[in-house]
Amino acid sequence: MALLDELAGLLGDELHLSDDARRSRARDTWPRSEFDQWQGRLVLPAAVATPSTTGRVAETVRLCRAHGAPIIPRGAGSGCVGGVLATTESVVISTEGLTGLRSLDPVDGLAAFGAGTMGIDAENRVRQDGFTIGHWPQSIEISSVGGWVATRASGQYSTAYGNIEDIVYAVEAVLPDGSIYRSRPTPRASAGPDLRQLLLGSEGALGIITEVTFSLRPLPEPGVRQAFHFEDMATGFDAVRSVIVPGWRPPVVRLYDAGETRRHFRDHVPQGRCVAIFLHEGPPGHAALEATAVADLCRGGGGEQADPGAVDHWFGHRNIVPTWTELFEQGLIADTIEVATGWGQLARLYKAVIEAINAVPTVIAATAHSSHAYRSGANLYFTFAAQPTDPEEYQSVYDACWTAAMQAATGCGAGIAHHHGIGRVRRTWMADELGDAGVGVLRAVKAALDPDNLMNPGVLVPD
């Protein structure tokens, strides 16, 4: 195969052809592809490239294009919507060779990292200099900073510190034609459309992110933690709204339904109640002021103070999730589905999606929490589990749960994806999200930048 010979000449030991190398980069953590692997049906790519410089990424892209080979960009593979899935003729370009701090400017509070740097490593590095990135996705130990950008990720502190698009200062990326784009490093611009936004959420379909510069914050003093429990989600949402609307912005604002409260906080919250947990941080005096105000608002909204150990418990366990394979082996198929909508629709959306999932045969659990709040609304993050009698039914039950949830969510007018992205699992509903004209724009941009459709074909853009 001429392409592999040329790639070997270009990349040397940064090209990997072994079964192990190809198997470990063939997919992300999408339950459907993990199930395929569990069943011994995983398709492997032709090769895995781990170029160690941006220039080598660009040359690898150009070689693949010259040979018409599909390119699968891959970060750390923690995505869960099927954004990475190899085909036999494809070349996975992994950013794992692009790691480490490239620059740190303590005056402007900027840190640039190779895109393959693991999130936790980047965060720990800037903490050495007294900063925080302020972005803490549950995946922080298994995700890369480039992946954060490619998927438009959210972190657990987003209500105060914003999502990844509010934290990224500049990006470098290799475009589908092999050119290298670097956004102008400036705090704000009115210089045409913000082109970084074409890469934020591009899911590998519009380029390979090679470097990310963050606008940092000083590492805050330890914050104030508190929790309140409510009769139901509707009451909890009203209380959270009463906090957000006047302008309070606790970094952590999470509201759990009774099912998840029982699952995660049984030692701290009475059964049947919905718990809201808060972390308050800020400049001197702010956290105390905010905590007092939020406590008054929650109590005024029908909340009862919960054992603050609930928040400590959450901090201690927030990054622990089982693998899908562990669940498969217990006879379970499960997933999470996050969507977002305005305050006025949240209670209805919660009820509609829970009911829709519960109506799917063999479903044994459907629960939700809200983890990100905004001036005009919030997200809802559903978890479902089903227990089909035969593993052969896993995929059809899984698809039925997704369809039920997406139909219920779009029926309520919700956005179809809050922070996990589209990948393959949500592609069917992109026309609901974008409308026909929006799909037309997305297709036109994709065709303009990647006319041969070689960059991560099969994700994001609906057929």
Added chain:
Amino acid sequence: MALLDELAGLLGDELHLSDDARRSRARDTWPRSEFDQWQGRLVLPAAVATPSTTGRVAETVRLCRAHGAPIIPRGAGSGCVGGVLATTESVVISTEGLTGLRSLDPVDGLAAFGAGTMGIDAENRVRQDGFTIGHWPQSIEISSVGGWVATRASGQYSTAYGNIEDIVYAVEAVLPDGSIYRSRPTPRASAGPDLRQLLLGSEGALGIITEVTFSLRPLPEPGVRQAFHFEDMATGFDAVRSVIVPGWRPPVVRLYDAGETRRHFRDHVPQGRCVAIFLHEGPPGHAALEATAVADLCRGGGGEQADPGAVDHWFGHRNIVPTWTELFEQGLIADTIEVATGWGQLARLYKAVIEAINAVPTVIAATAHSSHAYRSGANLYFTFAAQPTDPEEYQSVYDACWTAAMQAATGCGAGIAHHHGIGRVRRTWMADELGDAGVGVLRAVKAALDPDNLMNPGVLVPD
């Protein structure tokens, strides 16, 4: 002319062919085109359309396309970079027929307006229901809400409330092919690139914005105003940085150099000093806490408390600007140039641009202030005036001042445009801003969405 007949059939009295109608929509407030008008050289469009519905805008676009006629989208014409400039064969599509509140949702805090609604009318309308848009550009009385989006505008409260991209919830636009795009109204999405961002800053080149939905804030209590004066801009910037970095966010943060302090605040601030003015707002207790902290930080950074009347004076006069023609008649050519950079470069940028402009023959004044602060830097907003002996030299002196300022700014690594946009005056420097790869992306997107280059040709996209 077949096109005008067909447009008349479609639009009836929403088509305007009189000299007056065409002259009053032929340009924005770019000094170069205002000078041309003053000299009697203004070119008029073939027609002005003021469609009163989004559907009619779409049909007007389709008709113009079918006839190959250039389309000049126009809001209220307050832009100042040459974003609106008619050619003889062009059709101006003005949004002035798309006015008024279309919906207001007090629960989610959302208000949708026709794109041609004047900014001050939109703000006054939401105030009736206890809200504020939180966007107050100096042009608020003469600019439209659609223009805010098309130019990626900033308002005077941006340091707390963000720029237009942080305030817009949803947009509706007619795309170059005549299709109607409506973004999904949702508080946040990870559903591919944020397509709204292609319209924010599109300057009429990628579509006509027809409706804007804002995510509102409750109208705040009257805030706390204070001012401090500093020895020089470098000291002032250090003090402002010391406020912003730990997380304080006064809505108004403005730092004026000695020249502008003398011009605007002579009754309130000693001569030769640089004044910083602050407005503090927020949920109960926040403004007082922040004002005390900011006062300590400013005094600790070498600032002296100024007469708070300085801030009142600014509030009383902030929307007053002379017309360029008034200056032409006094023998002056003048303009403003806003750029942005990181904290570490601001003092150097200030000095470099002021020196560069002052080196242009006949320049009599070059001053600056900073009006928008961010975690990693701030903007600088320069004003220059020159007094050539002959009006025939106005344009060459004007161009020389812009070239001097842009070369100095790009030499310092600054972004070329903070909030006025590109239009025609900055197009030459777009390659500095975007790099070759970025220019390639912008051109590719433009060609994909507007293959015949009929939407506002001549702006934004470099040749």
